[in-house]
Amino acid sequence: MKNTGMVIKFISLLLILGSLGVYQTIAAARAEQRAATAAQIKVTENRPEKPADAKYLDGVYEGEGFGFGGDIRVNVTIKDGNIHAIDVLEHSGEDDEYFRLAVGMIDKIIESNHPDVDTVTGSTFSSQGLLEAIRSALEKAVKS
Amino acid sequence: MNNKKNSMIKDWTEIIIRLLFFITMPAAFSSGFLAVKLMFTAIGSAEPINLDSMWVLIFLVGFTILFGRFFCGFICAFGTLGDAVYAASGFVQRKLLKRKKQLSIPEKPAMILQKLKYIILFLIVVLCALGVYSNFSGWSPWDVFSRLMIFRLPGEGYLAGCVLLILILIGMAFQKRFFCQFLCPMGAVFSLLPILPFSRIHRNQDSCIKGCNACKKNCPVHIKLGENMLHDGECISCEKCRMICPKKNLIKPESKLFRNDTLCLLIKAALFFVFGTLTGLCRFG
Numbered sequence: 001m002k003n004t005g006m007v008i009k010f011i012s013l014l015l016i017l018g019s020l021g022v023y024q025t026i027a028a029a030r031a032e033q034r035a036a037t038a039a040q041i042k043v044t045e046n047r048p049e050k051p052a053d054a055k056y057l058d059g060v061y062e063g064e065g066f067g068f069g070g071d072i073r074v075n076v077t078i079k080d081g082n083i084h085a086i087d088v089l090e091h092s093g094e095d096d097e098y099f100r101l102a103v104g105m106i107d108k109i110i111e112s113n114h115p116d117v118d119t120v121t122g123s124t125f126s127s128q129g130l131l132e133a134i135r136s137a138l139e140k141a142v143k144s
Numbered sequence: 145m146n147n148k149k150n151s152m153i154k155d156w157t158e159i160i161i162r163l164l165f166f167i168t169m170p171a172a173f174s175s176g177f178l179a180v181k182l183m184f185t186a187i188g189s190a191e192p193i194n195l196d197s198m199w200v201l202i203f204l205v206g207f208t209i210l211f212g213r214f215f216c217g218f219i220c221a222f223g224t225l226g227d228a229v230y231a232a233s234g235f236v237q238r239k240l241l242k243r244k245k246q247l248s249i250p251e252k253p254a255m256i257l258q259k260l261k262y263i264i265l266f267l268i269v270v271l272c273a274l275g276v277y278s279n280f281s282g283w284s285p286w287d288v289f290s291r292l293m294i295f296r297l298p299g300e301g302y303l304a305g306c307v308l309l310i311l312i313l314i315g316m317a318f319q320k321r322f323f324c325q326f327l328c329p330m331g332a333v334f335s336l337l338p339i340l341p342f343s344r345i346h347r348n349q350d351s352c353i354k355g356c357n358a359c360k361k362n363c364p365v366h367i368k369l370g371e372n373m374l375h376d377g378e379c380i381s382c383e384k385c386r387m388i389c390p391k392k393n394l395i396k397p398e399s400k401l402f403r404n405d406t407l408c409l410l411i412k413a414a415l416f417f418v419f420g421t422l423t424g425l426c427r428f429g
Contacts, residue, residue, distance in 0.1 A: 005376065009338035020183075020193070027192035068291075095290075096424035097175040097200060101182075124281055 056081055056141040062089070063137025067102075067129025069093030074130070076137040083110050086134060094126045102127035109134060150406075151387055157406050158383075161413045162224045168417075170221040170293040172425045174286045176204045177330045181272045188273030199423045204330075205337060207416065211398075212343040213334050214412050216324060217382035219420075221293070222286065223324050226316040233317035249319045251366055257326045258365070258378060265329040285309035320364035324380060335377035341397070344376065345369065345386065348393040359385035359394060369394065383409075 056078040065072050070093020077085040086106045091099050101123040108117045115135050119127040165172070179201035186193045204215060216223055237243045249257070271277040281287065282301040285308040291297070315322040324331050347359070347369040359369055363385055365378045386394045386405070399405050420426060 003341065006338045006341070009336065009377075012336070013338060023187065024193055027186075027190060030190070031192050095171055095175065095427065097171075097178065097197065100424070101197060124278070 056083070056138065059141065061137040061140045063133040063135065063140070065129040065132025065134075065136065067091065067094050068098060068125035069095075072126075072129045072133045074133045074137055076134060076141065078141050083113050083138075086110065088130075091126075091130075094129075098123040098126045099130075102130045105130060106134075154383075154387060154406050154409070157409055158218065161218050161409060162227075165219045165413075165417075166221050166224045168427060169219065169420055169425045170427065171290045172215075172420065173220050173222055173328075173330050174284075174290055175200050175425055177286075177333075180330075180333060181268065181277060184269045184272040185275065185277065188275050200425065203419055203423045205333075207419070208334050208337050208339065210340060210343065211412055212339045212381040213331075213379065214381045214416070216328075216331060216334060216380035218409070218413065219416055220324075222289065222328070223321065223380070225289075226321055226323050229313055229316040230318075230320050230322075247318050254319070254325070255366055260326050261328055261332040264327060265332040268329055283308065285312055321380065325365045325378065331380075337377070339377075343381075343396065343398055345379070346395045346397075348395060351391060352393055353391060356390070358388045358390065362388040 058078050058081065061076050061078070063074050063076060065074075071090060072088065072094065073090040075085075075087045075089055076083060077087070079085075086109065088103070088106075094102075101120045104120060105117050105127055109115050115131060115138055117131075119131060179198050182197050183193050183201075208215060234246045237246050268277065271280060283304040285305050288302055288305040288309045291302075312323050312327065315326075319326075360367070363369075364382060365380055367375060367379050367385075369385065383405070386392075386396070396408075399408050402408050402411070417426075
């Protein structure tokens with residue numbers, strides 16, 4: 001048989017894709033369940049409108065960090081003493097694929113209201129640069 | 145005469161295609177392999193796989209099934225680097241050291257070394273699944289390479305990666321496609337993929353010149369065309385066999401369709417460029 005090798009490879013590929021599909025469905029369902037429980041907890045301990053111990057002064061602050069291949073600049077918006085939004089102004093030196101991963105940290109930072117989050121595996125340079133930029137912006141926002 | 149002109153056009157097309165991708169997509173292979181690593185990191189921690197970061201891999205795998213390992217042969221910056229280093233080393237050995245034949249690894253050990261890449265792939269995947277890969281990120285020679293490609297020195301903690309890169313460069317000088325056939329974990333993934341018959345090379349052995357074997361001798365990855373089909377996954381679609389065959393006995397169904405090899409190369413390169421840019425491989429995108 002001339003094409004046996006190809007047929008075997010095709011079958012294995014389909015098997016791998018199939019098991020990945022099954023895995024993905026199960027994992028996604030589980031993640032959804034976890035998110036639902038997490039949301040319930042969040043409602044009960046909602047963030048105070050303006051905490052007395054708010055660390056930051058309201059305003060928009062710019063910060064800079066060095067990523068994979070150049071400067072990363074961000075604007076951090078503080079509202080009611082909390083980290084409200086983080087906008088990336090510049091990231092031209094970053095590889096798209098890697099930067100997209102690093103950007104995932106932004107949600108975590110806004111949610112936890114502090115920049116002490118883990119860098120993203122596989123995107124060390126970009127996420128370190130992004131974190132550096134956010135931290136330098138927050139330094140300017142700290143109440144003195 | 146006409147033949148000579150044709151192969152010169154094909155040579156120059158290859159050089160231009162490879163230079164273009166070397167400049168625009170130097171990190172394509174590490175982006176593709178990053179997706180493999182992320183997939184296993186997610187599985188290791190029982191998280192769903194982030195599909196956004198998988199598009200590159202889906203594209204590379206799909207392209208390879210359709211057109212063979214065109215990516216390895218013409219696009220990958222590490223392959224181009226290897227060919228350039230090997231050519232430079234050949235030049236030095238012939239012109240300065242007056243050697244007649246360039247030093248290289250004999251075929252038998254080379255065929256065994258080709259299995260090494262599967263072990264490397266397996267190790268990296270296991271480290272990712274265990275969640276400890278990030279402890280080894282300073283070891284990656286291609287992180288160092290992509291850093292150098294954008295004219296930045298690799299940071300601290302990349303000593304192991306630098307040493308490995310230098311060792312690989314030395315290996316590249318003495319063996320065609322040293323990294324691609326022995327070490328590349330992405331190549332290991334590709335060589336396990338099925339490739340449609342449409343894009344595979346068929347050898348018309350009946351009309352071969354007796355004892356010619358030019359195609360086998362010119363193959364950088366030791367493929368014996370028409371003898372061992374199972375080994376065909378190693379083919380990197382570099383077309384070196386087709387360029388050297390004196391009787392044009394190596395047939396690719398796709399070039400029958402277009403009747404022009406150079407046109408085929410250009411179409412595939414253009415397709416890759418468009419879809420590669422869409423999936424974020426182009427560094428200027």
